[in-house]
Amino acid sequence: MAESDGQERTEQPTEQRLRQAREKGQIPRSKELGTAAVLLSAAAALLMLGDALGEALSMVFEQSFRLERAAIFDPATMMPALAEAIGGLMWPLLGMFAVVLVAALVGNSLLGGFNFSTQAMMPKFSRLSPVNGLKRMFGVQALVELLKSIAKVVFIATIAIWLLWSQFDHILRLSGETLNLAMKDALELLLWMGLALCLALLPIVAIDVPFQVWNHTRQLKMTLQEVKDEYKNTEGKPEVKSRIRRLQQEMANRRMMAEVPTADVVVVNPTHFSVALRYDKDKPGAAPVVVAKGLDEVALKIREVAREYQVPVISSPALARAVYFSTKLDREIPDGLFVAVAQILAYVFQLNAWRKGQGNKPVPLKDDLPIPDEYRV
Incomplete structure (x- = not known):
């Protein structure tokens, strides 16, 4: 990428450049990694809590269909029934939500780590500029994201269609089963199909994570002059450094003479x-x-x-x-x-x-x- 002074960004970002970018909230992030972590954790939670959730749903269905017509219009009867239904579903659902919440926090911080930046939270008027907005909408980055989204949709849709086609006979057989068996069988089928779709995200993650790291490094690359200027600003001018060393030596000598x-x-x-x-x-x-x-x-x-x-x-x-x-x-x-x-x-x-x-x-x-x-x- 050529700069206005004709220099190209050929140098790898320094530690100071990376630290400043992190303070501004500019760190590599992979949305695909976070999405895959959430979906895989949800599938794992269903695998662990699927039986309890199925039993709770069966209980709710049975109690709901056993209510008499008169009880449906009686608030004194419906409120306890509603509380019992919610209580039966609460613990399996809370367990699933807790697993998904932890996975969302961990999955989104695996790449780049946890970072809290006040600078990223500050309002920037450049974001309100229509011209900058159009550049973001029709720029190279937007085109890359569009192509990635299309490729993901096509890939996941292909996997989903194949799964539905392979399990079509199994799905039809659910209508001939009893309620309890059908619900348990359907949940198990949904679990394994969902897990297969989640695993299909792993190749996408394997491609996206190195790309995000490479793209982040590319955006932070520096010109040779920027590296020299940063070194000069960090280390200081030679005459200033010489004076500092001289003052430090004088202070050390005074302390030594006192001994x-x-x-x-x-x-x-x-x-x-x-x-x-x-x-x-x-x-x-x-x-x-x-x-x-x-x-x-x-x-x-x-x-x-x-x-x-x-x-x-x-x-x-x-x-x-x-x-x-x-x-x-x-x-x-x-x-x-x-x-x-x-x-x-x-x-x-x-x-x-x-x-x-x-x-x-x-x-x-x-x-x-x-x-x-x-x-x-």
Whole structure:
């Protein structure tokens, strides 16, 4: 289908296009599927409740024909008789109606699912336009629906005529049977003939359902430009996205810097890396956690905050790089770095105790901490 700008609708509808169409009430629906579900459920209900319905009808006929002439003109007699007749037929009929109602709801929602759209309920003045009405009446879609209807009528009529012809002798024999037997036999015959006609709808449903899905997708197809415009509107312009990412990064950095004063030590590569670690000694089985880390300017800012709040800053280039690349923010360090970090923390705790006059001055850390080769960067 050509557009005014010369582009064709060659692209499959996107998820957003399908969602917007659903919000407007534009979903694939098959009338044939709903009709077949209702008719087949009615036939099944008759199959289950046919005996009870036949007995109720027989009772109503018998009671009606036994009424005397005087009782027919007596309201005091007729009202109880009417109530008894209605009561006898009510339960079989209510059972049938319940089955048909459920089938109608389920059958019409099998294709497209259940959908409630307020936009579809809103009045549209375009529907009142005679020109648009004529287009709908004499358009391609109307022609397709007309041909489908003619084909359905011819097909179902052919099946119905064949069924009547094949059961013609059986139908004639009903007149020679007793009332009870004739009613039961007639109901059984109607049931199986009705079931056969309902089953004849299944080939129509098998053709109509894929057609409705294909037609719905065809109507929602998009041009390449529409896909690009939708992506741009959804994802945003590159400069806007860049600014959003920058603001998000700044907010994350501010939250991270607020955690630096709670750290026990900051391990640094003097020029590029800084990693702030916190260890909860009172928590059994706890491991050191990375509360802040950064490169270059962020690393410098972490060191400045650490010195401001008197958090020890230890230079260990290999360990700083290993923790930075192996551990995410707010996560525990890997097992392979426990020994090296433990030596750092032990040195810091001894240093803090010595500064408080509670111990000897710790031995300076070795330059080569035990860092496994797989963590060295």
